[in-house]
Amino acid sequence: MKSFTVNISDQVINDLENRIQNTRWPGEEDNSGWNFGTSEKYLKELADYWLNDYDWKKQETLLNQYPQYLVEIDGIQIHFQHIKGKGENSKPLILTHGWPDSYYRFHKIIPLLTEGDQNFDLVIPSIPGFGFSGKVAVNSEAVADLWKKLMTETLGYEKFCAAGGDVGMSVTKALASKYADVVEAVHFTDIGYPMGQEDPSTMTEEEQQFAQFVQQWWYSEGAYAMVHSTKPQSLAYGLNDSPVGLAAWILSFVNAGAPPELIEKAFGGKDEMLTNIMIYWVTQTIGTSMRMYKADAIAQWGGSVPLQKSDVPAGLAVFPREAQFPREWADRFVNVIHFVKMEEGGHFAALEVPEAFANELRSFFYSVK
Template sequence: MKNVTEFKVTVSQQVLDDLKHRLQNTRWPGEAAGSGWNFGTSEAYLKDLAGYWLNKYDWRKQETLLNKYPQYIADVHGVKVHFQYIKGKGKNAKPLVLTHGWPDSYYRFHKLIPLLTEGDQSFDLVIPSIPGFGFSDKTSLGSEAVADLWKTLMTENLGYEKFYAAGGDVGMGVTKALASKYPEVVAGVHFTDVGYPMGQEDPATMTEAEKQFAQFVQQWWYAEGAYAMVQATKPQSLAYGLNDSPVALAGWILSMVNAGAPPELIEQAFGGKDELLTNIMIYWVTQTIGSSVKMYKVEAMAQWGGSQPLKKSNVPAGVAVFPREAQFPKEWADRFVNIVSFKKMKEGGHFAALEVPDVFAEELRNFFYSIK
């Protein structure tokens, strides 16, 4: 490995004591009786979660689990990139970079590690933190710039001639950029979404299924898209409160998690209370919620600035559509990637790697080992 140093998660007791003080002194705004999740994150639920966070959640235990697998910091074009790197045990393990989204983190994939590094069909897993997230540098970059870093990380820092890539949400944009810009080194890509209609498409070129999908997305945007509009326009204004109050941070993240899962499944969607809070803690202890949401502004500025869309890549692509994810048709995905496998999954949602890791790991293994 080149320009790489070992890393361990170590949070000072002072940070944890300060967190406890802030949780104990939360000023609750109140909510209308029976409002539930209709106005945003339920205060009743958030109070229960905050109580668990304060009295039962054990960060030191989670910190030990986070340090279970090897982690490193790489200097990539002057940007410090945090990543997990776990070698597969098979003789011909395939190098695979997994890219998370927002409001999750590299922790999104922790349940996949034992599933994808064992057996003959295994992977050398590289699981980075996007710059601006978690333990990487607090610099906010667009998807294409992140893809440039990943290409260098995989080929120069880690020395692979070719590699595979998978991602959803923000990670979808990074993975799509990798395939489009670097087809000579990216051997295959996998997605759980491929982007959404934003009113720029010519309706005359769209199938009826695509038009129905576009209508669904427009309705969803009006109902659930406030987070993205704020983050793409006024991320700095938002960052002050989220960086200062752990309950505000949790409330904002939970609002997005709830957009992809009904209230009764919100913990299941993330694997449980401990997993939900560990993901939130990664933002809290690194103070990266501000730099993470600014990525939306960086992406929006690129679009508003008239940047040319990425060309469709010929890299073989697999697509898995989980039932609690936006149900886009195959012809929509065909616009962006070279589909060789398109599957409608039977269970799971936006955070499938956390919710149904066995199902997701099997999908990744079957796809990547089916292509040359």
Template sequence: MKNVTEFKVSIPQSDIDDLKARLKNVRWPGEEQGSDWTFGTSEIYLKKLVNYWATTFDWRKQEATLNKYPQYIAVVDGVKIHFQYIKGSGKNSKPLILTHGWPDSYYRFHKIIPQLTTGEQSFDLVIPSIPGFGFSEKKSLTTEAVADLWKKLMTENLGYTKFYAAGGDVGMGVTKALASKYADVVAGVHFTDIGYPMGQEDPTTMSEDEKQFAQFVQQWWYTEGAYAMVQATKPQSLAYGLNESPTGLAAWIVSFGAAGATPDILENAFGGKDELLTNISIYWFTQTIGTSMRMYKADAIAQWSGTPPLQKSNVPAGIAVFPREAQFPKEWAERFVNVVSYTKMKEGGHFAALEVPDVFAAELKKFFFTLK
């Protein structure tokens, strides 16, 4: 490995004490009686979560879990990248980089590490934190710029001549950019979502299934898409409050997770309060909620400035559509990537690696190990 140093998560006790003090001194705004989640995060639910965070949640225990697997810091084009790197046990392990999204973190993939690194069909897993997220440098970059860093991380820092990539949410965009720009070194890609119609498509070129998907997405943006609009336009204004108040940070993240599903879907997806709060705590302790949200603005600026869209990739792509995810048709995915596998999954959602880790890991193995 080149320009790589070992890393351990070690949060100062003073930061933990400060967090608990803030959680015990909340000015609650109040809510309409019986409003539940109608206006955003339920105060009834949030009070229970915050109380658990302040009195029961054990960061040191979760920190030990985060340090269970090898972690490193690599300097790539002058940017410090935090990543987990776990070698597979198989003789022909495939190098695979997994990219998380927002509002999660590299912690999204912690449950599938054992399944993907053991047995004959195993991977050399590289799980980085996107710049501006978690323990990577607090620097907001565009999706394409992150893909450029990932390519160099895999080929120059880690020395692979070919590698595979998978991702969802923001990680989908990074993975799609890797396939489009670096087909010479990216041997295969996998997605759980593939982007959404934004009203710029020519309706005459769209199938009926695509039109129905576009209508669904339009409705979703009107009812649940406020977070993306704020983060793509005024992320700095929002960052002050979320960086100051752990309760506000939790409310924003949990509100996103609950969108369009059961109120506590994010908690369920993460496997319980401890895992949900571990993810939120990573944002809190690293003070990266602001830089993570500014990535939306960076991508928006690139789009407004006329940056040419990515060309369709010829890299073999696998698609897994989970039932609690936007149900895009195969022909929509084929606009962007070379779909060689399209599977409608029976269970799971947006955070499939956390919700149904065994199912998700099996899907990745099935796809990547059928590629020649």
């Protein structure tokens, strides 16, 4: 294990600026807004801000304010933050991000969870294929294996808690299923979606309504996941070559059809949004991050044995701008002892409503005996 500092060369930044300036804009339908994908009008404004107002060196300093490390586990380089709680008897907690975000997803809740009487030792890794971890794509279950070794062998924790959403949900669910002997409790902001494999006769009315919503959403907004799960390499060439193309793809996922202020709010603001995009750009990991979807698809449809439901205590928080899954759907996969509907926030709650999200994590994990 060795210390790590984010330090991107001026050459990389100068190249980025040249690419933004030389963007070949495709044009868009009059008054189309976000109805055909990312708005070109908005994207041009963002590109101008990126060039003339955004300060990467300032953001780099913020990224380096907490201890970061690199360690090799099973031949894969793992980048992670490790921030000790400032109180006595801190609970070890590993937080796993998703796509299209990064370990930066949790930066606002670090000071909220490491201080006070109920505090945590936070471990915030970059999934392999994302950010500063090794550029290799592995499936969610394999990531869970790495996280277990990171927590118990590298850092020496006998037991720990885990939380995650999006791709991080799949990793955290696998941790609970495979390593109940060391995982004390888990927390989720989503818990997976009906994919047509379920017998409708076994589903409650609420679950069937949820399945109908997911099917409708999948047809209107799910193209990104289908591409990632089938042809990620084809898409990677363009996104790895064009910063504006990369931004357009990431933003089209955040909230299609939403006004710009809501899209920015979902990431915490323009600077946070661009810093997240920059982490993909400077590490050239958009390709491997998308290939994780393919790795999970191969595992799911390739005949692997499904993970068993875990007895590890699980808490779930449903944010209003997230898929509104019912409790009985979550009961199929995890041992739900805590289920709450939140008043504000969406898919990136740790960035958008950090105080509410931190309070939810603290309340749940410190209630588990």
